[in-house]
Amino acid sequence: MQATIPAGLDRKEADLYRQLDPGRLPKHIAIIMDGNGRWARRRHMPRIAGHRAGVTAVRSTVETAARIHIPALTLYAFSEENWKKRPKSEVDFLMRLLSRYLKLEVPTLNKNNVRLEYIGRQQELPEPVQERMESARQATASNTGMVLTLALNYSARTELVDAFRSLVEAAARNGGIEHLQVDEEAVCRHLYTRHLPDPDLVVRTSGEMRLSNFLLWQLAYAEIYVTPTLWPDFRGHHLLEGIAEYQKRERRYGGLNNDDHSHHHLASKGTRG
Numbered sequence: 001m002q003a004t005i006p007a008g009l010d011r012k013e014a015d016l017y018r019q020l021d022p023g024r025l026p027k028h029i030a031i032i033m034d035g036n037g038r039w040a041r042r043r044h045m046p047r048i049a050g051h052r053a054g055v056t057a058v059r060s061t062v063e064t065a066a067r068i069h070i071p072a073l074t075l076y077a078f079s080e081e082n083w084k085k086r087p088k089s090e091v092d093f094l095m096r097l098l099s100r101y102l103k104l105e106v107p108t109l110n111k112n113n114v115r116l117e118y119i120g121r122q123q124e125l126p127e128p129v130q131e132r133m134e135s136a137r138q139a140t141a142s143n144t145g146m147v148l149t150l151a152l153n154y155s156a157r158t159e160l161v162d163a164f165r166s167l168v169e170a171a172a173r174n175g176g177i178e179h180l181q182v183d184e185e186a187v188c189r190h191l192y193t194r195h196l197p198d199p200d201l202v203v204r205t206s207g208e209m210r211l212s213n214f215l216l217w218q219l220a221y222a223e224i225y226v227t228p229t230l231w232p233d234f235r236g237h238h239l240l241e242g243i244a245e246y247q248k249r250e251r252r253y254g255g256l257n258n259d260d261h262s263h264h265h266l267a268s269k270g271t272r273g
């Protein structure tokens with residue numbers, strides 16, 4: 001059966017899309033964008049040139065994901081550690097780059113029906129950046145297609161700490177701490193990602209095999225796809241390659257697959273997914 005190719009894909013993307021099962025696309029893809037510095041170094045350019053080139057990769061990836069109707073895409077733009085440990089000049093450059101992206105990109109996001117959201121401690125970012133973030137969020141708030149979430153000043157451990165605090169404060173407001181109910185759903189409702197399903201697929205560029213404090217709770221069952229491609233070289237077709245790899249994997253969520261059921265008494269299987 002010939003699947004309908006979504007409008008706007010280039011030839012390479014269309015060829016890859018044709019090999020996918022459109023009924024089993026991931027509902028949420030998270031990406032750790034890495035390798036901007038290495039990309040620049042290989043060209044004897046300053047690190048910031050890598051970040052600038054990284055914006056082109058963001059555009060291509062967002063547009064392709066929206067065109068193939070991925071419901072949610074989350075990009076790790078910078079971590080709390082990046083923000084606190086990198087030279088001020090680099091952080092300032094990233095802030096300016098982000099501000100410019102947010103200003104210039106709104107029409108394209110609207111054209112692609114993309115709604116913008118953020119995760120991370122926004123309140124610690126410079127005021128003008130926060131204002132720009134808020135106005136871009138509002139300008140795209142009525143879009144009904146893909147949710148693009150930018151992780152800015154994000155740390156998964158900080159998110160969990162904030163969630164636990166928020167749980168306790170909510171209980172205190174609603175009749176006292178003796179009413180505190182802690183279960184998985186309650187934790188999820190207090191995470192920054194309460195607007196999102198858990199990612200099915202996490203992509204990391206530039207070959208690094210780490211999660212780097214990204215969505216630790218939410219990635220519990222995600223498939224991990226690591227590509228050697230450096231972030232500034234990443235394009236829509238690389239995303240489709242990641243999805244193809246995802247579709248080859250078999251997801252078990254800690255259970256057994258169908259084949260195993262017939263002879264599971266023969267093999268002792270662990271409970272890990």
Ligand code: FPP
Nearest residue numbers: 033034035036037038051054055077098101
């Ligand atoms: C990782 O490369 C990348 C970053 C810390 C910044 C990511 C920022 C962008 C792609 C551009 C701005 C973002 C948006 C959403 C417009 P690295 O510097 O850690 O690379 P290295 O590991 O090779 O040094």
